[in-house]
Amino acid sequence: MAENAVATRKRCGTNDIVSDGDVKRKNAARDMDPAAALALTRHEFGEHGGVNMSIEASATFTVMEPETLRRMFAGELGPDRDFFIYSRHFNPTVLNLGRQMAAMEGTEAAYCTASGMSAISSVLLQLCSSGGHVVASNTLYGGTHALLSHFFPRTSNINTTFVDIDDLESVESAIVEGKTKVLYFESVANPSLKVANIPELCRVGHAKGLTVVVDNTFAPMVISPARLGADVVVHSISKFISGGADIIAGAVCGPASLVNSMMDLHQGALMLLGPTMNAKVAFELSERIPHLGLRMKEHSHRALVFATRLKKLGVKVIYPGLEEHPQHQLLKSMANMEYGYGGLLCIDMETVDRANKLMSLLQNDVQFGFMAVSLGYYETLMSCSGSSTSSEMTAEEQRTAGISPGLIRMSIGYIGTLEQKWTQMEKALTRFNDTHPIP
Ligand SMILES: *Cc1c(COP(=O)(O)O)cnc(C)c1O
Numbered sequence: 001m002a003e004n005a006v007a008t009r010k011r012c013g014t015n016d017i018v019s020d021g022d023v024k025r026k027n028a029a030r031d032m033d034p035a036a037a038l039a040l041t042r043h044e045f046g047e048h049g050g051v052n053m054s055i056e057a058s059a060t061f062t063v064m065e066p067e068t069l070r071r072m073f074a075g076e077l078g079p080d081r082d083f084f085i086y087s088r089h090f091n092p093t094v095l096n097l098g099r100q101m102a103a104m105e106g107t108e109a110a111y112c113t114a115s116g117m118s119a120i121s122s123v124l125l126q127l128c129s130s131g132g133h134v135v136a137s138n139t140l141y142g143g144t145h146a147l148l149s150h151f152f153p154r155t156s157n158i159n160t161t162f163v164d165i166d167d168l169e170s171v172e173s174a175i176v177e178g179k180t181k182v183l184y185f186e187s188v189a190n191p192s193l194k195v196a197n198i199p200e201l202c203r204v205g206h207a208k209g210l211t212v213v214v215d216n217t218f219a220p221m222v223i224s225p226a227r228l229g230a231d232v233v234v235h236s237i238s239k240f241i242s243g244g245a246d247i248i249a250g251a252v253c254g255p256a257s258l259v260n261s262m263m264d265l266h267q268g269a270l271m272l273l274g275p276t277m278n279a280k281v282a283f284e285l286s287e288r289i290p291h292l293g294l295r296m297k298e299h300s301h302r303a304l305v306f307a308t309r310l311k312k313l314g315v316k317v318i319y320p321g322l323e324e325h326p327q328h329q330l331l332k333s334m335a336n337m338e339y340g341y342g343g344l345l346c347i348d349m350e351t352v353d354r355a356n357k358l359m360s361l362l363q364n365d366v367q368f369g370f371m372a373v374s375l376g377y378y379e380t381l382m383s384c385s386g387s388s389t390s391s392e393m394t395a396e397e398q399r400t401a402g403i404s405p406g407l408i409r410m411s412i413g414y415i416g417t418l419e420q421k422w423t424q425m426e427k428a429l430t431r432f433n434d435t436h437p438i439p
Contacts, residue, residue: 352384
């Protein structure tokens with residue numbers, strides 16, 4: 001049995017991210033449902049025949065012949081043939097998680113990083129040189145917005161023009177030919193829940209030779225940006241993919257040539273900046289990906305039920321699953337069937353005071369959820385975006401990004417029963433209205 005498993009592992013070891021024999025299977029995975037593609041990825045067994053893979057916890061790897069080391073450093077022998085150098089470079093366990101991410105997103109390859117921000121910063125530094133230019137959506141995660149508007153201009157002379165991605169003409173006219181390298185946006189924006197028209201944005205970007213990079217953190221399984229034309233998909237794995245609110249991690253999913261270039265010994269952003277994921281963390285995350293689809297369905301189901309009922313009560317709710325959401329039809333046309341419209345909804349309470357009062361009731365009076373940033377946890381997490389995760393943006397920038405001061409972003413959890421949770425929500429709203437009648 002153990003011998004068998006080792007043999008299988010070795011046989012499959014030739015079937016990694018960079019091998020040509022893999023291309024047909026990868027092309028097929030491009031058109032597939034993410035769960036179907038995940039089920040077809042190679043299953044790595046443990047060293048002793050375990051149903052789960054072994055963790056390759058080594059920082060360094062040994063060889064039988066001195067010549068092998070030289071050939072590995074010369075790039076002649078690589079992970080596609082089960083040759084590994086050092087775990088800041090490719091590590092087998094992290095690579096396995098990368099294979100799952102690539103299957104889920106329908107990209108040729110993927111590699112995982114220590115955080116979502118390091119995935120984003122590394123891939124942008126790989127794609128843009130000093131003097132380069134990025135066109136990005138004006139509604140982005142606060143950290144990414146700060147990276148593009150403050151950090152890159154100061155440290156790397158990479159500048160960004162922020163545009164309304166609904167307006168394809170303004171996207172097109174912001175592109176400076178020869179200078180703009182990347183078009184960057186979020187599939188579903190944090191926290192505005194604005195949905196990007198991925199096929200059209202890719203058409204505009206590709207016509208001018210840009211690499212289209214999409215942050216899919218808010219909609220894993222729900223949307224597959226690469227299947228809709230995007231070149232690169234980045235993730236904060238810390239959110240839905242982890243699901244446990246216990247790990248910070250990220251991923252870059254894209255062409256094998258890009259992933260390999262990011263590991264280049266002389267020019268690679270992952271190899272040289274070193275935002276390395278620990279193999280033990282990669283193992284943990286690999287065990288959670290098989291039930292990501294189930295979790296997303298339940299997050300989405302509950303978010304849709306709550307959004308529908310909140311709307312009926314006259315609460316100002318933003319959810320892309322509601323007919324009235326400006327991009328509802330667009331999302332419907334892009335989304336993978338079965339996973340719903342995502343697990344996030346926003347309640348616009350108009351002022352910070354009203355938002356804080358409602359969150360306090362929801363957490364401290366009725367146990368509906370927790371006041372915390374982040375998302376994708378089994379408990380409901382809620383935060384007032386303007387004064388937390390988007391506080392890097394000025395008041396003006398927040399206005400353009402569609403962030404009202406009283407906007408509560410809620411990541412709907414799946415703990416407890418749906419009706420139990422809804423009763424808590426109703427109770428909190430009744431108590432709120434007793435003291436703060438809705439204007
Ligand atoms: C959280 C988040 C990030 C950053 O990810 P980390 O894992 O916290 O570094 C990037 N983009 C979006 C949309 C996020 O929500």
